[in-house]
Amino acid sequence: MLKRTVFLLCCLLFLPCLAQAHKIHVFAWVSGNTVTVESSFSGNRPLINGTVTIQDNKSKAILLEGTGDKKGIFTFAIPALAREGKMDLLVVVSGSEGHQSQWLIPADEYLSTQPPVNVPAQAPATVDNDELKEMIRQILSQELAPIKRSLAAAENRKPGFRDIIGGIGYLLGLAGLVAWLKNRRPTDLSKK
């Protein structure tokens, strides 16, 4: 009888394995003067209409707010205020049911790219070193954006089979530990 119960409970454990995490994942990347924020549940299901709040990481003052679109994407131009204050931007995304996640954009990440306003109106015939560096930086940041994104995605992987089995192992191990400790007690008492 006990065997059958254990078997049933084990079957229950492995019911369906269409794991879809209940946690919001946020990645934000800078290209030029705009920041793209992508939010999703793991398994790449976009978070629709999530509320995106951009804060100064130090003072937690809200710089701007918005709503993600159907693909979970929200783009914004870096506020001049943030640039002046060299603020680290904290991107906070919240869903409706108490789920919330955040992503930090350090000031260095966007300060290295100049806002487009600073580009001189007349293109000089010769490109000096600084401008060349700036151009390369911009192109690089554009080209690297998808790589940054997939790196972030790889970091946020959903719980796999190994994690689940590991968790079950922990729980059974804990039970074993408790059972062992409980069984030791009576013998200890009888010695005293």
Next chain:
Amino acid sequence: MHISEGVLSAPVLAGGAVLTAVGTAIGLKKLDYDRIMTVSLLSATFFVASLIHVPLGPGSVHLLLGGLLGLILGWGAFPAIVVALALQTLFFQYGGIIVLGVNGCVIAGPAVLCGTLLKPFLSGTKKQQLLTGFLAGFCAMFLSALLMAAALFLSDHGFMKVAGLVLISHLPVMLIEGLITMFVVSFLIRVQPEIFSLN
């Protein structure tokens, strides 16, 4: 069902932590240590059931099987659920250490309540047993959703809107949870009635 870190206000977090500590203490005190393996297997069942997320509407939902744990373990469901939640927090960053108290209350409270209240009806006729199983699953999920909405409300998030959303999005899950609990309970009563420790 896992509320994230940074959403709730401090009084709600503290309240949840206290309630969960008390519930876990009572659960551990009442735990029959001969049944420790049942507790851990059910804890594992909860651990896995609440990892499996089904996309639904704008969000995604998952089973809890709180009613089942409550029926079988009574107060023991409290530590079983809290331990599984703690592991989920450590492994997958679902919820968080600080909100563990609130999440524990939201899920384990209704599980214990429904389990303890409905358990006497398991000794009844076959029909009563089926209904009890269904109600345990359904009501535990319903109350959990309500508690979650209350926790969000107390932290200033517009109760009616959140409550409506949480309840509507969980309605299908309540039904599924009710049905699964019903089948598991009726199967267990057939093959292993001792697990419910009925007289």
